Amino acid sequence: MTYGARVAAVRRWLExxxxxxxxxxxxxxxxxxxxxxxxxxVELGFSCLEQDASxxxxxALVEAAGEAERVHVILSANVFVAPLRAIxxxxxxSSRVTVRPSPRxxxxxRALVAAACDPAIAIVEExxxxxxxxxxxxxxxxxxxxxxxxxxxRAGVTVRGHGAGLGLAIVTRAADVGAAAEGLxxxxxxxxxxxxxxxxxxxxxGDAARxxxxxxxxxxxxxxxxERVPRGRLDAEERREAVRWRDTMxxxxxxWAAEDHAVGLGGAGEAxxxxxxxxxxxxAAVKALAEVSDAIAPIARFVVAxxxxxxxxxxxxxxxxARVSALGRMQRPPLDGPVDRRSTPSSPDRESPT
Amino acid sequence: MSAEVESDALHARVRALIDAFEQGRPMPEAYxxxxxxxxxxxxxxxxxxxxxxxxxxxxxxxVTAAAGAPAVPVDAFRVSRVxxxxxxxxxxxxxxxxxxxxxxxxxxxxxxxTYDAAALAFGRAMLxxxxxxxxxxVLGPSxxxxxxxxxxxxxxxxxxxxxxxxxxxxxxxxxxxLAVESLRASVESLPAPAIVLATxxxxxxxxxxxxxxxxxxxxxxxVMQTGGFKxxxxxxxxxxxxxxxxxxxxxxxRDVVGEYGMTELSSQFWEATAVDPAARRGVxxxxxxxxxxxxxxxxxxxxxxGQVGIARIEDLANVDSAFAIVTQDRVRRxxxxxxxxxxxPGAPARGCSIALDEMLAAAQAGx
Numbered sequence: 001m002t003y004g005a006r007v008a009a010v011r012r013w014l015e016x017x018x019x020x021x022x023x024x025x026x027x028x029x030x031x032x033x034x035x036x037x038x039x040x041x042v043e044l045g046f047s048c049l050e051q052d053a054s055x056x057x058x059x060a061l062v063e064a065a066g067e068a069e070r071v072h073v074i075l076s077a078n079v080f081v082a083p084l085r086a087i088x089x090x091x092x093x094s095s096r097v098t099v100r101p102s103p104r105x106x107x108x109x110r111a112l113v114a115a116a117c118d119p120a121i122a123i124v125e126e127x128x129x130x131x132x133x134x135x136x137x138x139x140x141x142x143x144x145x146x147x148x149x150x151x152x153x154r155a156g157v158t159v160r161g162h163g164a165g166l167g168l169a170i171v172t173r174a175a176d177v178g179a180a181a182e183g184l185x186x187x188x189x190x191x192x193x194x195x196x197x198x199x200x201x202x203x204x205x206g207d208a209a210r211x212x213x214x215x216x217x218x219x220x221x222x223x224x225x226x227e228r229v230p231r232g233r234l235d236a237e238e239r240r241e242a243v244r245w246r247d248t249m250x251x252x253x254x255x256w257a258a259e260d261h262a263v264g265l266g267g268a269g270e271a272x273x274x275x276x277x278x279x280x281x282x283x284a285a286v287k288a289l290a291e292v293s294d295a296i297a298p299i300a301r302f303v304v305a306x307x308x309x310x311x312x313x314x315x316x317x318x319x320x321x322a323r324v325s326a327l328g329r330m331q332r333p334p335l336d337g338p339v340d341r342r343s344t345p346s347s348p349d350r351e352s353p354t
Numbered sequence: 355m356s357a358e359v360e361s362d363a364l365h366a367r368v369r370a371l372i373d374a375f376e377q378g379r380p381m382p383e384a385y386x387x388x389x390x391x392x393x394x395x396x397x398x399x400x401x402x403x404x405x406x407x408x409x410x411x412x413x414x415x416x417v418t419a420a421a422g423a424p425a426v427p428v429d430a431f432r433v434s435r436v437x438x439x440x441x442x443x444x445x446x447x448x449x450x451x452x453x454x455x456x457x458x459x460x461x462x463x464x465x466x467x468t469y470d471a472a473a474l475a476f477g478r479a480m481l482x483x484x485x486x487x488x489x490x491x492v493l494g495p496s497x498x499x500x501x502x503x504x505x506x507x508x509x510x511x512x513x514x515x516x517x518x519x520x521x522x523x524x525x526x527x528x529x530x531x532l533a534v535e536s537l538r539a540s541v542e543s544l545p546a547p548a549i550v551l552a553t554x555x556x557x558x559x560x561x562x563x564x565x566x567x568x569x570x571x572x573x574x575x576x577v578m579q580t581g582g583f584k585x586x587x588x589x590x591x592x593x594x595x596x597x598x599x600x601x602x603x604x605x606x607x608r609d610v611v612g613e614y615g616m617t618e619l620s621s622q623f624w625e626a627t628a629v630d631p632a633a634r635r636g637v638x639x640x641x642x643x644x645x646x647x648x649x650x651x652x653x654x655x656x657x658x659x660g661q662v663g664i665a666r667i668e669d670l671a672n673v674d675s676a677f678a679i680v681t682q683d684r685v686r687r688x689x690x691x692x693x694x695x696x697x698x699p700g701a702p703a704r705g706c707s708i709a710l711d712e713m714l715a716a717a718q719a720g721x
Contacts, residue, residue, distance in 0.1 A: 078706045140706070164708035196706040240651040240664075244680075248427045250409035251402035252434035266433065271457030273433040277707040298457065302708050 001095045006062045009091045009120065010053075014335075016116035017084050018051045020108070023115075027107050034105040035080045037192060037232040042080075044190050044229050049081040049108075050088075053335040064337030065092035068158070070135030073099045074127055074149065075109055077141045077164070079195040083109035085339060086162070087121065090138055095120045100127040132157055162340050165304035166274070167199035167330050170292060170318070171214060173206055175309035181217035183327025184281070187307055188261075189225045190331045192232050193277040196340060197305040197323070197330050200275050202283045203292055208268055211285035212254065218281060219256035219263045226260035226279075234278050241276035248273050249282070274299060292317040304340045305330050357399045357438060358464075364392055364673045365468045371643045371670065372468075376475045381642055388643075388670050389420035392677045399438035402430060403676065420645065425654065425666045425678040431459035431618050438674045439464045448504035450617045461504065461617050461675060469620040472671040473508050474515050476641040480624035481576050481611055482516060485547050488575070489519040491540055493532065493552035493560060496525040504617045505580065509551045516549060532556060534563045547574035550603065553581045558590055561598045570604035576628050577603055580613040592636065607635075614638050614694060618679050620671035626690070639691040643670040646692045648685045662686045662695060 001009075020027075024046050032042045053061070071090035075083055083101070087109070090097045097120055101109035113123050129137060129152040136158040139149045146161035153159050167187065171180045187199050202218070204211040234242065242262070249255045249264030252273060256263040261279035266272060268285055272295065275282050286295050292314075296303065300319045307330040308314035315324040321341040323333050333339055355363075370382050396403045397414025403426065407414045410424045417423050430436055437444065443464040450459035463469060482488050490513040500506035513524040521543040526533045537560075541548075548571055552560075557579060571577075577599055590598070592612075600607040608627040612635075615622035621644040626633035633639075640646055647656050648663030657663040665685040668678045684695040 082706065162706075164706045166708050194707045196708065198707050200707070236652075243652055243654070244427050244429065244682075247406060247409070247424075247680075248429040248433060251406040251426055251430040251436075254405070255409060271433045273429060 001067070003062065005095075006065075006092050007058055009095070009118070010058050010061060010088055012118060013084075013088050013091055013112075013116055014050070014052060016112050016118075017049060019115040020111045021046060021049055021051055023111075027111050030107045031080050031105075032232070034107055035191075035232070036235070037080075038230045040229040041190075041192060041232050045079065045081055048079075048190055048331045050084055050335045057334045057336040060334075060336035061088065062092045065089045068094045068136040070094055070096040070098070072127060072132055072135065072137045073097065074129075074137065074139040074141075075100065075102045076104075076139075076145050078102065078105070079191040080105055080108050082140065082195075082339075083112060085335060086138060086140055087112065088335065089338060091118070091121060094135065096135075097121045098124045098127070100124050129153055136160060138162070162338060163196075163342075165196035165302050165340060165342065166201070166299070167195075167197050167305040167307060168296060168299075168303045168318070168322070169199045169202035169327060169330075170289070170306060170308040170314035171202060171204045171327075172289065172308065172310045172313055175205075177210070177214050178217050180309050180327055181214060181221045183309070183329075184218055184307065185221035185225050186328040187330040188222065188279055188281060189229055192234075193279050195331065197333065198277065199305070199307055199330060200277070200281060201272060201296070201299070202281055203286045203295060204283060205286055205289055207287075208265075208285050211283050212265055215254070215256055215263045215265045215281075215283040218283065219258070219261070222261040222263065222279060222281075223258050226258065231260035231279055238276055238278050242278055242280060245273065245275045245280060249275075272296070272299060289313060289317050301342070304342060305333070357395075358443075360395055361399075361438060361464075361674055364388075364395055365465065367391075368468055368643060368670045368673060369471050372471045372475045372641075375479075375642055385642070385645075385670070386419040389423065389668065389677060390418055392670060392673055393417045393420075393423040395673070396438055396675075396677060400436065400675070402426075402434050402436060406430075420668050420678070421647075421656070423668070423678045425649075425680040426676040428459065428616070428618050428679055428681050430676075431461060432457045435462075436618075436675045437462045437464075446507070447502055448507065448617045449502040459617060461619075463620075464674060466507070468671045468673060469507075470511055472621045472641065472643065473511060476622060476624065477508070477512060477613075478515075479641075480613075480626060480629060480639070481578060482549055483629050485516075485549070485574065485576075487517045488547050488549045489544060490516045490524055490549045490551060491519055491537065492525045493527060493537070493550065493556040494525060495527045495530075496523075499525075499528075505553070505615065508615070508622070512549065512551060519543065519548070520545060527556065532559050532563060534560065538569055541569045541571060544572050544575075547572050547576075549575070550577040552577065552579060554579055554590075554595060555581070557595060557599050558588060561595075561602055562588075564602060568602055568604055573605075574609075575603065575605055576609045576611055577605065578611055578613050580615065596635070612636070612638065616667075616679075616681065618672075618676065619644075619667060619669045620675075621669045623692075630690075633690065634688070636693055637688050637691040638694060644668060646685055648687060648692070649680065654680060659687055665692075 071094040140162045253265040266284040306318040307327040444462040446463040448461045492509045497510035518524045522540040526537040612625040623638040645668045647666045649666045
């Protein structure tokens with residue numbers, strides 16, 4: 001496949017995305033049922049569906065995709081719009097793509113493939129990894145899923161794993177607390193914080209009082225968001241974790257809680273109590289940006305995205321592979337490659353031994 | 355009254371309960387009476403507990419019975435300070451196993467006398483009630499090698515209190531390796547019933563090392579088995595491990611006794627199979643100064659009898675830390691005690707935001 005053909009294939013795929021977005025009302029209910037999001041949450045999620053990309057972004061995506069004889073995409077736990085980028089990457093790499101949708105959340109993948117009418121892309125119901133003889137497997141999901149696929153893949157088949165992660169916010173000393181809280185809330189609410197770009201920890205440069213002011217402001221902004229976009233249902237395990245985390249934070253610091261969210265303020269210098277997904281945010285103070293690396297060291301390898309009021313200043317202390325963007329833009333990374341740029345033991349790309 | 359003086363008085367009251375138990379006397383005070391004062395004390399001197407009580411709308415000074423005390427999530431020991439004294443007074447720091455997020459839970463104590471009294475009194479009752487001075491063999495590191503381990507502390511305590519083996523060392527894990535030949539020599543030299551204290555994974559390593567051979571203990575000996583595998587050995591079902599251990603040591607399966615303890619506690623829970631012919635395997639009993647209550651994981655209210663809940667554990671011996679904690683272990687009350695059912699099985703999470711369980715894969719509480 002020529003370079004131009006690959007670029008053209010991605011452009012056609014984006015046309016399919018626009019088509020699905022236009023007709024989203026047809027599948028919104030099914031997406032809500034499978035994702036657990038409210039109708040408003042689904043509509044907000046659709047606003048994060050990539051429908052366009054600049055020439056430079058598509059070139060970057062095609063280059064990141066590489067080339068493969070065949071690509072087998074296995075979609076599992078992810079946010080509902082994730083199939084767009086996953087299949088775009090596969091299609092950019094190959095003219096023979098099979099997609100096994102997530103059994104729990106198959107709606108968007110099927111809709112996109114149907115809208116694309118691209119003979120190069122086929123939906124498969126089952127994917128026996130051990131039977132794949134050539135090409136690449138792109139697997140999305142938990143580390144355990146990726147490990148299983150790697151163990152079962154034949155020699156000579158490349159497995160690209162895209163694992164789970166989280167987002168981090170860094171609020172610099174120069175930030176307006178209210179504006180930063182507004183931006184962060186806009187990043188927390190989409191997908192009810194279940195995406196790997198979703199921020200769950202916010203480090204605020206300054207003293208504990210400033211961190212508390214930020215936490216209070218974030219609480220207010222999340223409450224306002226909840227009026228427009230109520231949180232969807234949480235699974236039993238998510239509800240249990242939420243109770244546990246709120247009580248832990250009440251003990252360790254302070255909690256601002258409402259029905260649809262909670263913001264916890266951690267004690268200065270204490271270990272980070274990373275919250276569960278479901279609109280829960282841990283806020284902690286750092287005296288200076290130079291302390292960010294130490295503060296996040298235990299979770300740095302899980303950080304996929306960093307949102308900040310000062311991309312230049314905060315970007316220098318973000319974990320190297322993480323995408324760095326302005327607060328409020330964390331859920332909308334350009335379509336220039338995989339969302340997750342990490343190359344860590346939890347989600348390494350590797351050639352199977354030959 | 356200073357916090358220290360008040361704490362000392364509470365420790366004395368709890369030790370009076372322990373003494374009464376050891377001597378077969380009635381409890382000198384009601385459980386709820388002591389818990390009421392411990393909860394009030396912790397509300398006054400553990401700032402985090404005061405905050406937790408406030409968040410739950412509870413005045414710790416107005417709690418009249420143990421059940422009314424909010425329980426501290428064990429995670430609090432990892433991200434906060436759970437003690438009622440000045441940090442400089444801490445003489446012991448027991449830590450949980452490491453986690454992938456770095457922080458380890460720490461249970462600080464300024465005085466281990468109540469811990470020691472509780473552990474010895476109930477341990478002796480469940481493991482060695484009918485044995486005079488059984489030598490103790492520990493399939494674990496010595497206390498200096500595992501200075502921050504509460505299990506290491508308890509094992510060393512038992513070894514000191516009950517007696518060392520007549521020949522050789524008392525501990526058979528050296529530099530992380532099981533000293534099988536040294537253990538064999540010690541076992542062969544035993545003149546009378548002995549006590550073996552071991553983690554489940556150490557026992558699996560031992561069984562793997564000796565194969566079909568036996569290390570026959572004198573009749574009447576007992577083996578304490580505690581903890582899970584924590585990825586440190588292959589996993590073996592409880593039944594298979596018990597059977598294998600009994601065969602290897604040449605003892606009755608009822609003399610392989612399970613113990614359940616946590617770094618965050620000062621008391622332990624034991625199977626009673628060695629001392630009560632009616633006791634069921636897998637059912638743990640509490641000492642009179644501690645209780646395990648299955649609670650709903652969302653409301654934290656007690657569940658109906660026979661229903662499964664997560665373990666809310668009350669421990670009067672935790673005078674200076676947290677009287678009540680809540681864990682993620684599932685338990686069910688049965689006649690005579692409670693059954694341990696392991697961690698709550700989490701539903702596969704939606705989305706690609708990393709799950710806490712995945713992030714804390716190695717966070718199973720260790721001792």
